[in-house]
Amino acid sequence: MMDLALKLNNTSDIPLHQQLYNELRQAILSGRLQCTQRMPSSRTLAKALAISRTTVLLSYEQLISEGYLRTVPASGTFVACELPDQLLQSPVLQPVASTPQSPIELSSYGATLATVELPELPDPGIVIHFDHCGKPALDEFPIHVWKRLFSRACSLGANMLDYPFDPLGYKPLREAISRYLLQSRAVQCNPDQVIVVSGSQQALDLLARLLLNRGDRIAVEDPGYVEARHVFQAQGAEVVSVPVDEAGIVIEVLSTSAPPVKLVYVTPSHQYPTAVVLSLARRLALLAWAQESGAMILEDDYDSEFRYDERPIPALQGLTVSNSVIYIGTFSKVLFPSLRIGYIVVPQQLAPVLGRAKWLSDRQSPLLEQRALADFINEGHLESHVRRMRMLYAQRRQTLAQAINQQLGNQATIMGDNAGLNMMVQFHTHLSDEEITDRAIQRGVQMHSIQRDCIKADSRGKFLLGYASLTPEKIEEGVSRLAKVFH
């Protein structure tokens, strides 16, 4: 064994038994220790290397458990002949000769997707990202709390690692969500009407698949959330544009649409992108129309957590006892987007089939996260974080509004309500939207033109400025740079 010259380093961060395991494994793989060779006893090797016998035993144990060594009772420990590395590696065979690659034929769904625009990597020349419209203040998220709750979830035993049994999602999380929604949004539901999904995008996709056949008509707000429209179009639905005014979606246009629509998709709390709030009168009119026509309402309660002036208007869902409203929400804005957890609240009769749709599409969302999130809500961290972010965002919004008023004066008008993570601004200028965008980029500022969000609506001069993730200093600098675009 001495000949092996095992290298052990007492000052390394790697534990000694792991170092010894690595050295012995390499010796076996390289053939320095050969098949059927007998290993020295742990006592002998420990003495020779001047290390503790426990260290040797730990490394032997790992080598045995992984198949490099095998023990023969009353005889000793030997190098295995069939090494796991060989058994776990496929031989590489020469690929069969083949004709040139032919194009792959896509389904109608697949063919529709080809035109969907994907997000672009951020331009490194941009200093101020007003275009991150839905991005929260991520450096303010209490990540230490999240780490702790995730670790706790890991410690709850092997059941948390297993296949989930409940296709609606982890029950304690669904209970926490239904309590939270009742209190903060006046949503009326029991936990079995709540289904946990991977963000509001999956909510839209599952619902579109369950409710829309090719050719069915769905009404959307114009301007409206383009990523939702993509989902409906990919599903083969006919998208009907309905205008938005200062009180939200215009019900008369919706109700006179012919042929009638089957579904309407709305963002009542904070219309995207105009930031107007659907008034209570309109809410009641929308519900009455849905009842009369038999259409269903998809209520995407986008940005509902952040209002800076007054109490929120209750969700549509809680204003009716009919089954015409499906409610969608997400934790992307109140916690963080890469978490990928959202929820749908459905009329009771829809829950079993929605559970089956989730089950067939990806079984369930990851369980350790669901548990950590349930604890995060139940222990008050969610409410505390929302309260703190509400103060922070209100201040950032105020900074943005002041800077715009001071530096752009009557060249810009702030639109919509005092709410949300972003602000719609109407610029009064002879410049085209493309010219505004290009000039702003040259000054290191990017904004979101609402052009892509419009079907028939007039996007001219209208831009969305996300402020939630920017410090007051960045906001002020961004507006200073913008001001130069218009001078």
Place this chain on the structure above:
Amino acid sequence: MMDLALKLNNTSDIPLHQQLYNELRQAILSGRLQCTQRMPSSRTLAKALAISRTTVLLSYEQLISEGYLRTVPASGTFVACELPDQLLQSPVLQPVASTPQSPIELSSYGATLATVELPELPDPGIVIHFDHCGKPALDEFPIHVWKRLFSRACSLGANMLDYPFDPLGYKPLREAISRYLLQSRAVQCNPDQVIVVSGSQQALDLLARLLLNRGDRIAVEDPGYVEARHVFQAQGAEVVSVPVDEAGIVIEVLSTSAPPVKLVYVTPSHQYPTAVVLSLARRLALLAWAQESGAMILEDDYDSEFRYDERPIPALQGLTVSNSVIYIGTFSKVLFPSLRIGYIVVPQQLAPVLGRAKWLSDRQSPLLEQRALADFINEGHLESHVRRMRMLYAQRRQTLAQAINQQLGNQATIMGDNAGLNMMVQFHTHLSDEEITDRAIQRGVQMHSIQRDCIKADSRGKFLLGYASLTPEKIEEGVSRLAKVFH
């Protein structure tokens, strides 16, 4: 302030500043501290409560950041008049009167789902769960390593919490997967052909949507994985049954199918549920047929990691340079099922549209997990865990085989290859499958009848026994109980 009788407990686990925050918040919410009331200075309150001034400052800071207190420069700190709890709670309004709930009309997709069977909650009377066919030995998973890698991912900064930019998935994870697949499965791909998905179930769903129109024909193994069949049927495809013999799917039946099929779904490494391996000759014949007919092959490399006798046969994907193979894998079996991470390897031309499909369906899989998994692979934990589990499962399989031979003798035949997490057993008995199942349940043992996995194939007497998650003692006890069923 003294009148408030703030309760602080020096021996509590809750930090003092958090206790003080809780007490003051309650005092404000209950009206004991009233709107515009001036708060004592931190020095005064600290002295009165005999606590440190830092403690008071920390709790004041939290109350200010959440909106319960506000500071007026050069004047002091006051109780806010608009409390966040009011501003964050929707008023509950009386729901509008409504006609009785009407049924909701589902799409064709939705209507198909109604017949999909969901998993049942485990029967508490079952002592030995041979029916957990795909469940790994979860108590052997190095959860402490996972915790550590997840915590590390949390510490990498706010970028890990943001919206992901790459719809194919976290690039370092895709790189790690492509290296792993080349080595262990001879899969030939670059990282931009790999797309990270939420388990193999989502892989099947996305691919079915992209490649199948209503009425398209897809061939499946019979018996075969019923959850895959459900996905294809829900998509409106016509499912064509192809028999499986000792060498895997029967190519002649496949190639003479009329009208021709567009896709075939296979599990070559360890056919589900028969456990046979698709022979190399059959693999080459399957590839030749696909090239000739223009059909595509969905290769679900189910259970490929665990073979106990010999080196694995290389994946179909690596045996061809054509674009006729799409490769699907998952970490559910090698790590843990509730993780929900799998992958698809596609011909280059299909990657952009698959990325769009993932983007529209749920944006991306959770990012912190993807990072932790990339580290888990790159630091050698995956290989080490697979080596260890291979030894463990081989032993459990041997225990099961011995127990069956000893206790059931010629009443049972073990089918298929020495591989995987489960074993197919053919019982020789006059009992029906239902009788076998019922009698086994009465003795506290549950097995998986392959009835649901069969279309035309004969399921009689064939059961799947999962052994990977059971200790040798449980396995022996389970077979003893089973033996009594047949005596």
